[in-house]
Amino acid sequence: MQIITSPQEFQALCWSWRCQGLTSAFVPTMGYLHAGHVSLFEWARANSQKVAASIFVNPTQFGPNEDLDRYPRDPEGDAAKARAAGVDVLFMPEPGAMYPPGFATTVSVSGLTEALCGRSRPGHFAGVTGVVSKLLMLAIPTTAVFGCKDWQQLAVIRRMVRDLDIPVAIEGRPIFREPDGLAISSRNVYLSPKERAQAPSIHQGLLRAKAQVASGESDAAKVLADLADFYGQSMPDAVVDYLECVHPETIVPLQNVSGPALLAVAVKFPGARLIDNMLLH
Numbered sequence: 001m002q003i004i005t006s007p008q009e010f011q012a013l014c015w016s017w018r019c020q021g022l023t024s025a026f027v028p029t030m031g032y033l034h035a036g037h038v039s040l041f042e043w044a045r046a047n048s049q050k051v052a053a054s055i056f057v058n059p060t061q062f063g064p065n066e067d068l069d070r071y072p073r074d075p076e077g078d079a080a081k082a083r084a085a086g087v088d089v090l091f092m093p094e095p096g097a098m099y100p101p102g103f104a105t106t107v108s109v110s111g112l113t114e115a116l117c118g119r120s121r122p123g124h125f126a127g128v129t130g131v132v133s134k135l136l137m138l139a140i141p142t143t144a145v146f147g148c149k150d151w152q153q154l155a156v157i158r159r160m161v162r163d164l165d166i167p168v169a170i171e172g173r174p175i176f177r178e179p180d181g182l183a184i185s186s187r188n189v190y191l192s193p194k195e196r197a198q199a200p201s202i203h204q205g206l207l208r209a210k211a212q213v214a215s216g217e218s219d220a221a222k223v224l225a226d227l228a229d230f231y232g233q234s235m236p237d238a239v240v241d242y243l244e245c246v247h248p249e250t251i252v253p254l255q256n257v258s259g260p261a262l263l264a265v266a267v268k269f270p271g272a273r274l275i276d277n278m279l280l281h
């Protein structure tokens, strides 16, 4: 596995793959790799001739009071995991190389960035779409691979790729979970043992709501009220940041969940803010 820090070198290598007619899959990450990231690498390995991954803790997607400075990092462990999963090239740029002095361009998607995480984290998605468009221009992959854990992010990237005619297929992969159901996240390491013991309730609540819908409940307000109660009781140390039923593609809030519907949640523990989601059908 090659490790490249220069954007120009990374782009040259990826271009050479394209020119040879090879298929490539690209997996952008912020590192501190876990089994969820590895599942994306493995899908990429099984479905394309070349695999590129990036590790870049992108400063522009963090708000002023967020955890950029303490975001966990482990470059050596990450390189070992990426190598073991069959990644051909790992791109690990410095912020100064991605955003040189004078950098002045923004990319933003309106509408579906304004709800859920966009409301809680102003500016977050503009940071994401800016860096993802830059990474896609560098990696020029046949396919870019993302996790459904960040469902809204995936919907925003699909919209951006369609709107800008970026010639890449977007693959969304299922959420990889701990055995107790907690969605695996780099931020889980910040949870205290007490918080970690409560956190699986996030997923249990989503399953409970899905079961209610399967047995005939279609009123989003009722499903959400029951779930808010469940979370209040099962996670006394957490505050619900948002809890909403939305359309999976447009992220517009729904009153009735008998059609396509996504239940999305963010909770804040003192140690970490966690997100999760589930399609209701």
Ligand code: AMP
Residues within 6 Å of the ligand: 028, 029, 030, 031, 036, 037, 039, 040, 145, 146, 147, 148, 149, 150, 173, 174, 175, 176, 177, 183, 184, 185, 186
């Ligand atoms: P991150 O490093 O958190 O920015 O995540 C990089 C990519 O991995 C994103 O596309 C995430 O959606 C995806 N990802 C993160 N956690 C998981 C998980 N538990 N299961 C599947 N994909 C994940």
